[in-house]
Amino acid sequence: MALLSQLFKRPAYHGGVEVYGPRRPLAEPITRIQPPETVVIPLSQHIGAPAKPVVEAGAEVEVGSVLGEPQGFVSTYIHSSVKGVVKGLVTLGRPGGGRVSAVEIQVSADQPERSSREVDWDRLSGFTPEEIKDKVLKAGIVGMGGAGFPTHVKLSPPKDKPIDSVIVNACECEPYLAADSRLVVEAAPELLAGLRLAMQAVGAKKGYIAFEADRVEGIKLLRQLTADFADVEVKVLPPKYPQGSEKHLIKSVLGRTVPLGALPMEVGALVQNVATLISIYRAVLYDEPVTHRVVTVNGGAVANPSNFLVPIGVPIRVLLEAAGWSEEDCAKVVLGGPMMGKTAPSLEEPVTKTTSGVLALRQAELGPTEPSPCIRCGRCLAACPMGLYPGYIAEAGIHNDLEAAEKAGAMACLECGCCAYSCPGNRPLVQEIREAKLKIRQNQQERKGS
Amino acid sequence: MGRILLQSPGPHLGSPEQTRQIMWLVVLSLLPASLAGVYFFGFGALVVLATSVAAAVVTEYLWIKYVRGKEVRADGSAVVTGLLLGLTLPPGISPLYAFIGAVVAIILGKQVYGGLGSNPFNPALVGRTFLLISFPVVMTTWQAPWDATTTATPLSLLATGGPLPSWGQLFWGNVGGSLGETSVLALALGGLYLIYKGYIDWRIPTGVLGSAALFSLALGIPVTTTLFSGGLVLGAFFMATDYVTSPVTPAGRWLFAIGIGLITMVIRQFGGYPEGVSFAILLMNAAVPLLEKLTWPKAMGAVQ
Numbered sequence: 133m134a135l136l137s138q139l140f141k142r143p144a145y146h147g148g149v150e151v152y153g154p155r156r157p158l159a160e161p162i163t164r165i166q167p168p169e170t171v172v173i174p175l176s177q178h179i180g181a182p183a184k185p186v187v188e189a190g191a192e193v194e195v196g197s198v199l200g201e202p203q204g205f206v207s208t209y210i211h212s213s214v215k216g217v218v219k220g221l222v223t224l225g226r227p228g229g230g231r232v233s234a235v236e237i238q239v240s241a242d243q244p245e246r247s248s249r250e251v252d253w254d255r256l257s258g259f260t261p262e263e264i265k266d267k268v269l270k271a272g273i274v275g276m277g278g279a280g281f282p283t284h285v286k287l288s289p290p291k292d293k294p295i296d297s298v299i300v301n302a303c304e305c306e307p308y309l310a311a312d313s314r315l316v317v318e319a320a321p322e323l324l325a326g327l328r329l330a331m332q333a334v335g336a337k338k339g340y341i342a343f344e345a346d347r348v349e350g351i352k353l354l355r356q357l358t359a360d361f362a363d364v365e366v367k368v369l370p371p372k373y374p375q376g377s378e379k380h381l382i383k384s385v386l387g388r389t390v391p392l393g394a395l396p397m398e399v400g401a402l403v404q405n406v407a408t409l410i411s412i413y414r415a416v417l418y419d420e421p422v423t424h425r426v427v428t429v430n431g432g433a434v435a436n437p438s439n440f441l442v443p444i445g446v447p448i449r450v451l452l453e454a455a456g457w458s459e460e461d462c463a464k465v466v467l468g469g470p471m472m473g474k475t476a477p478s479l480e481e482p483v484t485k486t487t488s489g490v491l492a493l494r495q496a497e498l499g500p501t502e503p504s505p506c507i508r509c510g511r512c513l514a515a516c517p518m519g520l521y522p523g524y525i526a527e528a529g530i531h532n533d534l535e536a537a538e539k540a541g542a543m544a545c546l547e548c549g550c551c552a553y554s555c556p557g558n559r560p561l562v563q564e565i566r567e568a569k570l571k572i573r574q575n576q577q578e579r580k581g582s
Numbered sequence: 583m584g585r586i587l588l589q590s591p592g593p594h595l596g597s598p599e600q601t602r603q604i605m606w607l608v609v610l611s612l613l614p615a616s617l618a619g620v621y622f623f624g625f626g627a628l629v630v631l632a633t634s635v636a637a638a639v640v641t642e643y644l645w646i647k648y649v650r651g652k653e654v655r656a657d658g659s660a661v662v663t664g665l666l667l668g669l670t671l672p673p674g675i676s677p678l679y680a681f682i683g684a685v686v687a688i689i690l691g692k693q694v695y696g697g698l699g700s701n702p703f704n705p706a707l708v709g710r711t712f713l714l715i716s717f718p719v720v721m722t723t724w725q726a727p728w729d730a731t732t733t734a735t736p737l738s739l740l741a742t743g744g745p746l747p748s749w750g751q752l753f754w755g756n757v758g759g760s761l762g763e764t765s766v767l768a769l770a771l772g773g774l775y776l777i778y779k780g781y782i783d784w785r786i787p788t789g790v791l792g793s794a795a796l797f798s799l800a801l802g803i804p805v806t807t808t809l810f811s812g813g814l815v816l817g818a819f820f821m822a823t824d825y826v827t828s829p830v831t832p833a834g835r836w837l838f839a840i841g842i843g844l845i846t847m848v849i850r851q852f853g854g855y856p857e858g859v860s861f862a863i864l865l866m867n868a869a870v871p872l873l874e875k876l877t878w879p880k881a882m883g884a885v886q
Contacts, residue, residue, distance in 0.1 A: 256619065505699035
């Protein structure tokens with residue numbers, strides 16, 4: 133019956149797709165990865181200005197030592213994830229293009245244990261919003277779902293945009309990824325404490341924890357734990373990609389539509405990722421910065437799909453080896469999920485605060501890629517969660533008709549990939565739209581300049 | 583090493599549906615109607631279908647390879663065009679006409695515009711309309727089922743006031759007509775399968791058949807005769823739903839379908855031809871850009 137009512141319920145938003153792919157690993161506990169001899173910690177793991185390096189070669193660092201300080205408001209701290217000695221600054225290629233400076237650290241043989249943190253509920257309410265935001269900044273917390281937007285900025289909405297609801301994004305809607313879903317199960321009290329602190333920081337009256345319906349274990353656990361909380365509610369949403377998109381989550385949970393070009397605070401909402409909230413809790417109560425994160429290693433070329441707790445800066449090669457990957461079987465290595473993740477530029481690519489997953493995919497999993505002509509089937513339009521006609525925008529972009537592309541809503545595109553995933557002609561729609569957006573943005577800047 | 587670190591943009595999972603697979607599924611869904619045609623009209627019908635498909639495939643192959651100088655990819659679309667054209671021809675027609683129609687369909691209906699995805703008009707209907715205008719007599723000479731004699735189609739009977747076949751006959755398909763249009767049962771079987779698979783939009787057949795039914799109710803024509811005779815069911819499920827030549831927007835598809843149903847009825851009732859489905863679809867094909875413009879989707883969160 134529940135299924136039937138689900139079937140006939142009007143979806144909260146247009147479009148979205150079911151993505152086929154394994155949702156494992158969930159059952160196995162998160163295991164720790166030991167750092168190799170050196171780690172490389174990028175100074176920009178977030179949106180905004182890179183951090184300014186404050187250590188020099190030869191400096192001794194502990195876990196949590198500051199390596200970089202924020203430059204400006206939209207920026208944040210970078211910390212060491214290991215005990216060791218700074219070797220110097222290096223330059224890294226970024227996935228998707230660009231370059232970034234990073235601190236290379238020689239790792240000491242004796243590494244401290246990572247302490248577990250019992251939740252101290254009584255101390256939570258003692259923190260003022262200012263204290264919370266300051267500790268969040270000092271801990272270098274950024275959106276750990278993938279976007280990497282500095283969290284202290286998100287917690288500081290202007291006075292005329294009051295926030296009434298904080299939503300925990302426990303959707304993890306891309307297949308293959310399971311880091312957050314496992315974290316929910318293992319650190320539920322910390323997550324709830326983090327939610328409490330985020331609500332306190334912005335003065336929100338209500339908290340929601342949003343799951344996709346197939347995350348049964350987490351739903352059950354959080355329902356039990358929140359039974360006594362009048363102001364926190366577990367929301368179960370249909371498993372559909374991109375359910376975890378901020379705008380679509382807000383629409384599904386609160387029924388509010390974020391206007392195009394505006395931020396969630398416009399409708400009184402704040403969305404935070406699971407790992408981010410746990411980091412907030414640890415930062416506020418224990419002044420513990422973000423030095424580690426949970427990473428899912430998965431894909432057809434991986435023998436033992438796993439969730440690892442990884443020090444920031446460890447090369448992905450270490451993770452892939454720990455999960456028993458077959459380099460021979462692997463056709464592509466992806467950082468993040470299979471829909472929005474980027475291909476890894478090298479196996480030495482370090483894990484950052486936003487690395488939710490490392491996927492080693494077989495050729496067979498990638499499916500056909502050779503493009504054929506658009507047959508105007510309309511699948512991209514039906515799939516677009518933003519309600520756009522992606523095929524048209526891509527076509528306009530190819531022909532450099534930027535005005536048409538912009539008018540058709542190119543800038544509203546999330547680059548979620550629903551269109552390209554649905555396209556029977558394997559057209560590289562996301563790439564084409566991304567290029568059109570880039571050109572439109574350049575034009576806008578030129579117009580501003582002149 | 584270099585092989586693994588292949589750099590490419592997301593999404594990294596390929597589409598579970600492919601153009602070729604869609605085309606072959608359409609061919610599969612046309613099999614019941616094709617078999618019904620052969621069952622009712624005999625071996626001659628099979629020759630017509632085979633000629634039409636073969637001519638379409640060979641013409642497409644030669645054109646792409648030698649005129650456009652490109653590599654030919656077997657996407658199955660020429661098979662669909664050839665088969666659809668064959669199904670709209672009189673069963674007793676000489677295969678020569680099927681051949682001419684298929685060549686016209688592929689070249690004038692499709693390739694001159696740039697091939698798959700670029701043609702504004704349904705290629706099979708371009709081929710059929712070319713034949714109908716050029717060879718009106720052979721295109722309107724109808725063979726009776728299980729018989730070499732000629733007969734009238736239900737629609738010409740309707741126009742001339744002759745005795746109409748029962749709706750059971752119309753549903754089953756043992757009446758005169760184009761070789762793939764007579765069996766409503768076989769057509770619906772294939773069409774409903776395509777809807778079930780999500781390969782065609784239910785709005786289009788619903789709109790075409792629904793608007794034609796309402797129109798006949800208004801004029802006092804028996805609805806079963808309207809729906810079950812002539813090419814309406816074939817057109818509604820298989821011609822009007824052609825992706826390339828129908829709107830992509832859901833609302834546009836409604837308007838497109840309703841337009842087809844109404845124009846068909848106007849031609850049937852007031853025009854010089856007893857049947858008007860092909861013309862109606864071609865006319866509405868021409869309106870597709872306008873319909874899409876009228877029904878352009880609105881982005882989530884766009885200002886009202």
